[in-house]
Amino acid sequence: MRIHLINPNTSRAMTDKIAVTAREVAGLDVSVVAICPAPGAGPAAVESHTDEAWAALVVAQQVAASEAAGAPDAAPADGYVVACFGDPGLDAARELTNGPVVGIAEAAMHVAALSGRTFAVVTTLSRTLGRAHDLVRRYGFEDACVAMYAADVPVLELEDAGSAARETIARLCERAVRDDGADTVVLGCAGMTDLCADLTKRTGVPVIDGVAAAVGLVSGMVRMSVGTSKRDEYAPPPRLPAAGPQD
Amino acid sequence: MRIHLINPNTSRAMTDKIAVTAREVAGLDVSVVAICPAPGAGPAAVESHTDEAWAALVVAQQVAASEAAGAPDAAPADGYVVACFGDPGLDAARELTNGPVVGIAEAAMHVAALSGRTFAVVTTLSRTLGRAHDLVRRYGFEDACVAMYAADVPVLELEDAGSAARETIARLCERAVRDDGADTVVLGCAGMTDLCADLTKRTGVPVIDGVAAAVGLVSGMVRMSVGTSKRDEYAPPPRLPAAGPQD
Amino acid sequence: MRIHLINPNTSRAMTDKIAVTAREVAGLDVSVVAICPAPGAGPAAVESHTDEAWAALVVAQQVAASEAAGAPDAAPADGYVVACFGDPGLDAARELTNGPVVGIAEAAMHVAALSGRTFAVVTTLSRTLGRAHDLVRRYGFEDACVAMYAADVPVLELEDAGSAARETIARLCERAVRDDGADTVVLGCAGMTDLCADLTKRTGVPVIDGVAAAVGLVSGMVRMSVGTSKRDEYAPPPRLPAAGPQD
Amino acid sequence: MRIHLINPNTSRAMTDKIAVTAREVAGLDVSVVAICPAPGAGPAAVESHTDEAWAALVVAQQVAASEAAGAPDAAPADGYVVACFGDPGLDAARELTNGPVVGIAEAAMHVAALSGRTFAVVTTLSRTLGRAHDLVRRYGFEDACVAMYAADVPVLELEDAGSAARETIARLCERAVRDDGADTVVLGCAGMTDLCADLTKRTGVPVIDGVAAAVGLVSGMVRMSVGTSKRDEYAPPPRLPAAGPQD
Amino acid sequence: MRIHLINPNTSRAMTDKIAVTAREVAGLDVSVVAICPAPGAGPAAVESHTDEAWAALVVAQQVAASEAAGAPDAAPADGYVVACFGDPGLDAARELTNGPVVGIAEAAMHVAALSGRTFAVVTTLSRTLGRAHDLVRRYGFEDACVAMYAADVPVLELEDAGSAARETIARLCERAVRDDGADTVVLGCAGMTDLCADLTKRTGVPVIDGVAAAVGLVSGMVRMSVGTSKRDEYAPPPRLPAAGPQD
Amino acid sequence: MRIHLINPNTSRAMTDKIAVTAREVAGLDVSVVAICPAPGAGPAAVESHTDEAWAALVVAQQVAASEAAGAPDAAPADGYVVACFGDPGLDAARELTNGPVVGIAEAAMHVAALSGRTFAVVTTLSRTLGRAHDLVRRYGFEDACVAMYAADVPVLELEDAGSAARETIARLCERAVRDDGADTVVLGCAGMTDLCADLTKRTGVPVIDGVAAAVGLVSGMVRMSVGTSKRDEYAPPPRLPAAGPQD
Known part of the structure; x- marks a missing residue:
């Protein structure tokens, strides 16, 4: 496939x-x-x-x-x-x-909900927490999501192995587990995907990467042959998306 | 201003x-x-x-x-x-x-919430009700919004005065008041703006146009000198929007 | 009008x-x-x-x-x-x-909801927070209201320009913005109406007075010709209010 | 006592x-x-x-x-x-x-919640359903309350044994049980207190009178020596109630 | 009876x-x-x-x-x-x-809800807080329950009058009242039933024992002749419980 | 594995x-x-x-x-x-x-939530709907679950290919899609697992079997190496389960 x-x-x-x-x-x-x-x-x-x-x-x-x-x-x-x-x-x-x-946000949250009762989200910039909050509500995880932290590091800085960003993120994960009782931690950025295994070891709880x-x-x-329901809302749209800025 | x-x-x-x-x-x-x-x-x-x-x-x-x-x-x-x-x-x-x-969706819902306890939304296409539902939740009106109906007429057909679209919309407004106990009706499309006065007369309750x-x-x-809070989420973004498809 | x-x-x-x-x-x-x-x-x-x-x-x-x-x-x-x-x-x-x-409570909350994602309420006496909490729920703002503080100053002391009440209120507004991430602050008493402009300057976010x-x-x-819906709940009552204690 | x-x-x-x-x-x-x-x-x-x-x-x-x-x-x-x-x-x-x-509203709802999973409220006038709805939310029974019906009979007509009011109420109770799956019925008026036993027999489910x-x-x-908590909100008020209209 | x-x-x-x-x-x-x-x-x-x-x-x-x-x-x-x-x-x-x-959990919570606006739960082991949280939601008290604390003492240690468990519990009750604004405290274990009167005195608010x-x-x-509704969910089950491990 | x-x-x-x-x-x-x-x-x-x-x-x-x-x-x-x-x-x-x-209930609901906005549950006995309702709330799908139907057939009758049970279930699935706007249908019994493909064809929407x-x-x-979080609630229990009735 x-x-x-x-x-x-x-x-x-x-x-x-x-x-x-x-x-x-x-x-x-x-x-x-x-x-x-x-x-x-x-x-x-x-x-x-x-x-x-x-x-x-x-x-x-x-x-x-x-x-x-x-x-x-x-x-x-x-x-x-x-x-x-x-x-x-x-x-x-x-x-x-x-x-x-x-x-990847919904995926990480759904998996977190199967791994424990509660989860925290640790993400990059605090200005994106509003959007994360909207998703938590849309997906039905208000009750499960017990904390949301932003490391306040730009997305692309995660690519720089020498930056302090990784340590900041690790400390927020630890804090969520210790102070907020998070059973698991959801990483709030696709760019954090390679931190997952280390953070799981360090925190002692499953740290979940949305990409995986x-x-x-x-x-x-x-x-299991389950695709997207095409009943009404997700039926093919009347118009395809604009060719877009790149063309 | x-x-x-x-x-x-x-x-x-x-x-x-x-x-x-x-x-x-x-x-x-x-x-x-x-x-x-x-x-x-x-x-x-x-x-x-x-x-x-x-x-x-x-x-x-x-x-x-x-x-x-x-x-x-x-x-x-x-x-x-x-x-x-x-x-x-x-x-x-x-x-x-x-x-x-x-x-205009949030505006109409806020005004509806000041005019009565409950409101209904009457919109164009049923496939857009999911989005309307998301907005109702985002804005906090799950309790106030007692019904959502779609006339299943395309947006641009509203421009055609001879179409049956207007009568369909009027009947849905009446139904929302009679069967769902809606205190007011919110019109779910900017293109319905000119129907507002007539529908208010016909239904006997305030019919609210989001544009107004x-x-x-x-x-x-x-x-009252209240703009958008620039605290964090709505502070100026790191990048302006792409020039866009039209350029 | x-x-x-x-x-x-x-x-x-x-x-x-x-x-x-x-x-x-x-x-x-x-x-x-x-x-x-x-x-x-x-x-x-x-x-x-x-x-x-x-x-x-x-x-x-x-x-x-x-x-x-x-x-x-x-x-x-x-x-x-x-x-x-x-x-x-x-x-x-x-x-x-x-x-x-x-x-004025509902007005301030509705305007706050249009100015940012979150707001705090800063009011006079802690014993009135229960009522404020009820209103937040009734109006649908549980999700938007992130903090409620009481200055624990009596309502009428606000009239006394020399009192410490104003400074106390200002500090609570600052705290709500800094610690609770409130995008705006709603003032929880009609008697605070004249503090609004100063507090907006001091906190850097819109501070909203319910009277305005x-x-x-x-x-x-x-x-826009929208009054109160007279459908059922708000139709004229069977009896007018008692002449009342003042008569 | x-x-x-x-x-x-x-x-x-x-x-x-x-x-x-x-x-x-x-x-x-x-x-x-x-x-x-x-x-x-x-x-x-x-x-x-x-x-x-x-x-x-x-x-x-x-x-x-x-x-x-x-x-x-x-x-x-x-x-x-x-x-x-x-x-x-x-x-x-x-x-x-x-x-x-x-x-009596809260009492009836609390008892209903102990007698089954769901309840319905059957009351007198439809214009009072908004208030009943507020109470259901305030007391935390949104999930338990599956229907609310009004017989649209004035409160004092219940005193008239020959009126049709009692039959109307009985039918609404039956409907709530049959169509809405109400496990119990809460009577929404102190004046219905004497209908309770008959309605329990007729509907086959507990019909609960708030007075009892x-x-x-x-x-x-x-x-069990539990009174009202006097911690803050319910501490003695600064002023007693006005002598009132009757004096 | x-x-x-x-x-x-x-x-x-x-x-x-x-x-x-x-x-x-x-x-x-x-x-x-x-x-x-x-x-x-x-x-x-x-x-x-x-x-x-x-x-x-x-x-x-x-x-x-x-x-x-x-x-x-x-x-x-x-x-x-x-x-x-x-x-x-x-x-x-x-x-x-x-x-x-x-x-006894539902009983204590229902009584707490009649004695004040808010309550806290103080229980034995933190690992049981998840279950307590489920009950709070099931019974409709999410809004009323403002804190949950575990003393992290085993259930049976409560029987030992010389243990430090009682003091730990008392301090958590005080904290819930002072820091969380709990109007009352619900004791989260049948084994705490004899602590109730002392804790009420010490905290100054009703401390509620579920057994009472x-x-x-x-x-x-x-x-008042209200039993369990036998309508559907609670009708007699098709099979009685297994004789069980004790036989 | x-x-x-x-x-x-x-x-x-x-x-x-x-x-x-x-x-x-x-x-x-x-x-x-x-x-x-x-x-x-x-x-x-x-x-x-x-x-x-x-x-x-x-x-x-x-x-x-x-x-x-x-x-x-x-x-x-x-x-x-x-x-x-x-x-x-x-x-x-x-x-x-x-x-x-x-x-299998949580699994089916999580997958349903990824396949469309709304789902319905079709199960065997109406007396089990209360439990299903509890699970929907526990898992956070109150908003997504738009209908729950019981075919009122005993679980074991599903094994009988000649019974009318299958047709009854199919009709309830069709009704949920048509009348309740369910984007998908969740089958509420492990014993329905073999009906899934046929029902998907008949209803035109994904019908989801919890086992799969x-x-x-x-x-x-x-x-992805995500097990159960062993942080606190799900840490190994103090006692293993009783050997049980089967021994």
Whole structure:
């Protein structure tokens, strides 16, 4: 089976890192295709509602493009992962395919809810906590999510192994477990995907990366033949997404 | 004071109709500037999550453009109205200005909540009810909103006076009052703005148009010097919105 | 248009101060009539549920009196503001008039919800926080209201410019912004109306006075011809309010 | 022990009927004193928010009077029942005594929640359902309360054994059980107290009268020495209630 | 009337202590029968979900046995109390009898809700707080319950008068009142029943023991002839509980 | 990897049917071991709270037995599925293993939430809807679950291919989609596992079987190394489950 992993920001380095994680947890029968927009065709990082508005359109464009490309000879994707913690464009993406689409925020939260009673979210910038809060409510996890912390490090600084960002994040995870009684910690950025194993060891509780979680959920849904319901809200839209800024 | 009214779809006719309503309820000291994207620079109508993704970006672009234009000699807007019932791009718009920004869905719901205990939403397409439901929750009106109906007429058909759309909408309003005990009815599309007075007469309860409500709220906020809080989430974003598909 | 502003306590000084704020934010076409009960005909201040029970009856009596007086030659009020933060008698007032009626607590909260994602309430006495909590739930703002603080100063001490009350209130506003992440602060007493501008400057976020907010909302509703829905709950009551203690 | 049962309307006949029920369920060691305001000193019936505003003040006045009278030689009440389904003045009453105070709406709902998972409320006038809805939320029974019906009969007509009111009420109880899956039915008016046994037989499920429930709860609380917490909100108020309209 | 009080753990000492409290608050006409499983026929204490699974079965077995024994000559119980704070087996018990069944957690919370606006729970082990949290939600007290603390003392250590457990519990009660604004405190273990009076004195607010509360509620329900609704969910089950591990 | 699938009822036929489904959706690297109690060592079916109390203990016993058996030479299970729609014993099972444990009700609901906005539950007996309702709340899906229907057929009748049960279930699924706007349907009984494909075809929306969903989720969690958080609530319990009725 083929999973398309869409990172809506233009960082090829982050996209490649995400793909590594995705492939590690995917079963042997799963092929992961990691996609990101060309420079200038999407936001450099998703760090504001303004970035997110563009990211949502990018996700819709990429799904539409994948579906269109799939037609004659290439196999279309069996499922999609939206690899940005705000789950931008998730609803639009669900309109544009029959397959399952899972965002990494929802995936991490669903898995956290199966691993313990409570979880915390540790993310990059405090200005994005409002969006995270909206997602927690939309997905039904108000009761389970006991804390949300921002390390206040820019998304792209996570790429810099020498930065203090990783230690800051680790301390917030520890604090969530110790002071807020979080059973697990959800990492609030696709760029944190490679911190997961270390943080799990350090905190003593499952630290959940949305990329791994989403790949697991989408591939599971493909195996059990559950795609997106096309009943009404997610039926094919009257118009495809604009070709977009990148064209 | 100057209010910029942004319709994110490309229908100039609908934009002009909205502006008429807006000017009728604005006080004498309020000047309304009605804006919509050029053909091809935004969705023709907002009838899906896919359309909405583009509309959100359009709203952000228009606010950014207004703010930029305001700089040297033209007066910037004192406040903004997002004139599309899904309130697309509202959070992004709030990042991009110090002034108040109000969406017509939130405006109509807030006014409804002051006019009675309960309200119903009557909108165009059933596939948009999911988004309306999200907004009801986001704004805190789960308890107040007792029904949501879709007339299942396309947005642009409302422009056609000879269509059956208006009668369908009127019957849904009556049903909401009679069967669901709605104290008021919120019209779920900017394009219904001219139906408001007739429906109020026919149903015997206040039928609330979001455009009028939003103009009233934004101008009131300007008068009391309350803009958008720039504390954290809505502080200026690290990057302005992409120039967008229209360029 | 004529707005009747009803302060249910007997402090003429506070009533006059409130009227000043109200007139400042009202448009040029709005005339504000500020009313309070005669000494002995209402509570001296509203600082308990017991006071509030009387205040509710006073509000109903004043609205009924205004409506009755309006009949033959005097113009009745176009709308009413209940100028006491517990919004006492609001439901009764809505039964007694066709026009819009807005309480200052609900007004401030609605405006706060348009200015940012979160707000805090800073009020006078901790014993009134229970009532404030009830209102937050009734109006749908559980999610938006992130903190409630009481300065534990009596209502009437706010009138004394030399008291420490103002500094205490300012510090609580700062704390709500800094520690609780409040995007805005709602002032929980009509008597704080004159502190608003200073506190906005000091905290750097919009500090919202319910009197200004309510005048803005009621006058906006009058302009858009939205009064109180008379469908069932707020239809004229079978009996007018008792003449009341003042007679 | 002595329980004061306060009916805030002026119907002596209804008060006497309520007292009969109260005495039937009270233990042998409980003495019930049934109180109502003199004609003109309270509303004739509580059928609107306007009536309720007066009723709340009447309840506060009666508790204050009981407490004052208790001082030198007469034994003060050990607990109070507010015998009107809107629970008017309940918060004020709690400020005015150390003993327990229970409203008949809350009592009936608490008992219903112990008897089954779900309940319905069957009351007199539809215009009072808004208040009942507020109480359901305030007391935490949104999930348990599956239906609310109004017979649309005036409160005092229940006194007329020949009226059709009783049959209407019975049918609504049956409907709630059959169509809404109500495990029990809560009667939404003190004046329905004598219908309870018959309706239980007819519907086959417990039909709960708030008067009996409140007497049971208050007397139980007296036995276990649990009164009203005087911590802050319900500490003695700064001012006693106005002598009131009746004086 | 006869109330069966079921302690699902095998501690005869704790069962006897509970019975003392129960008899103190029961009216003169109430006879309390305190039951616990024989050693080996139930958990030694209920300190985990694993213990609770067994406790639930024990409760069902004991109710079924009481009901069966009641048949020919012995009087069956008029009502049941489940005397373990997790309310294990409560739903099953309700299926197995026509009489009322009340758990001590729900009883304490219902009484707390009548005594003040807010309460805290102080219990034994932090690992049981998840279950307590579930009960708070199930019973509708999310809004009322402002804090939950665990003393982290094993259940059976409460029996040891010389242990530090009592002081730890007292300090948590004080903290809940002072820092969390709890109007009352609910004791989260049947084994704390004898601490109630001292803690009430020390904290200055009602400290509520579920055993006393449950006896009060069940006997009140018997007096007003309200048992368990047998409509559907709680109708007699298709199979009686297994004879159980003790046989 | 090895998944233990625990059916707590004693039907070997149903257990075998469930195992077939489980193996179909499991990846090639997943071995499924299907377990059920011996006759007399568990309930014949789970159709009441009374049955469920026993089922919970059976689940705990089976997990404990698996874990114990795993010790010296046999590989312990990598994860567990509780294959009964009430998710009995789920919390206890999580205490007893480090691996992930997923119930089929929660699994189906989580997958439904990824496939559409809304879902309905179609189950066997109406008396079990209360439990299903509790689970919906516990898992956070109150907003997503738009309808719950019971076919009122006994669990074991589903085994009879000639019964009318299947048609009844199909019609309820169609009704949920048509009248309640369910995007997907969750089957509320492990015994319906073989109806899934046909119902998906008939209704045109994803019909979700909890067994398949749970196997997908547990195996995904094993692949991403996320087990049960052992922080506090789910740490190993002080006592293992009683040997139980089967011994």
